[in-house]
Amino acid sequence: MDAWLSDFIAAEGLPPDFAATALAICGPLAARLVAEPRKPGLVVGICGSQASGKSTLTAVLRHLLEGAGLKVAALSLDDLYLSHAARQALGRDVHPLLATRGVPGTHDVALGLAVLESLAHPGATLLPAFDKAADDRKPQGVAVTGPVDVILFEGWCVGAVPQADVSAPINALEHERDPDGRWRTFVNAALAGPYQDLFARIDLLVLLKAPSFEVVLAWRQEQEAKLRARLAREGGDLRRAMTDAQVADFIAHYERLSRHILAEMPGRADVVVELDENRNPAPASGSGDVSPSPPSPRASSS
Template structure:
């Protein structure tokens, strides 16, 4: 059994409340209608994002704030299974896009449409992704399960928590990317490598980096940002193995341990 200790909320929640107050003051001082507040939150899997998000949402939705708040995970913007398969087939020799996870495997048009609906306070449905579909490969859940938001008679959403491991990532310049790749490759060859950057072909990394440019359409909308680090990235493997084992026990489907390791390798 894993014990979850929340050691982040006491630091992060006050910071976010301060940024939210500054956001409101800025717009009210100009005589403008205060637009919805977008918070970006990222961190490696298992770093405590879910626990922090839960504490934050409970705070914002409760008195004295009473702010309609939603959480949008970047995971729920993954491509449909058929679109992901097509992407993998177009780049059969790039291991980074053979499964969901990396920038290029999300539906950015869907994400932009959701962000725009929130900003314009229009009715929409919050997308849901089913990670158990296709034996753990995942697929977009049926539209009937998507969550109706900003419906007539409801208070419109005022705060959006946009969370995920690569939320807020920015592309590197070609020079930066190649330099980091060459440095990682040199460490690998010297037996000092700890990550996997140097094990990939530069062209494969360039594809992901180029794809990341499109994510600026979402990142540029963020009003505040929180990054959660991990003391040891090995925790990510342990957590994902536990999570997938729980999914297999509950639904009878999910990735094998070997598939989980390969999946996390791609992110790390």
């Protein structure tokens, strides 16, 4: 594990202290998943805001589980985005903000359900893949032979539930570009409908809980600043990176549901990992204890 993690940190350009963070979070969680009785295709939902580190932590967790002899598949909610053409059609027919990928209503939920179902059974499953640079689906995914033991299903709103009231705008984007509430009403209705069918497949829900939405914005701006610096060093196209103002506008699309998740999900997630402003885990307590334990009600009832 030490050699693999060192190589992974170097390849991803992560700080050396990421090793301690990754093992502190993923080690106990992997031990719990190995210790608990499992059905084929057990789905672990990993919810984390933008720039919280969920993708990198998912990769470490996968490596630990595979090292324990389990067959693992990873699926990102991002890879279920509708095609560029389909989202442009939503933008024309429903609301212009739906042309921007991210919120519920901009994913192919039926595809996600089909993939989760297929991975639990014998045979080949083609995992979808999305090219963010091209803002469109890749023509070919990766084939995985099932059944797999564990499916790591990660995404910024994985496991989220709808809000009771979305009538009042919460930021400038909603006030100025969605004054009648059509966009946020559509998003909330999508989350209340087919997304709940998808999230019902989750057997163990893990929340990587950011300190606040303001910290999420700072994390995301930090990401883009690093991208700008790298592009400048390599002579790349600086237009590929957003400015701080552009990041703030983009992240505003996610603000409503991100705040709702931070307020609501800790009370029902099976595992809550409290992150500090440096993305390091705070001391575990209550539902944040990821040590081996008896199967959770969610897992045993599935």
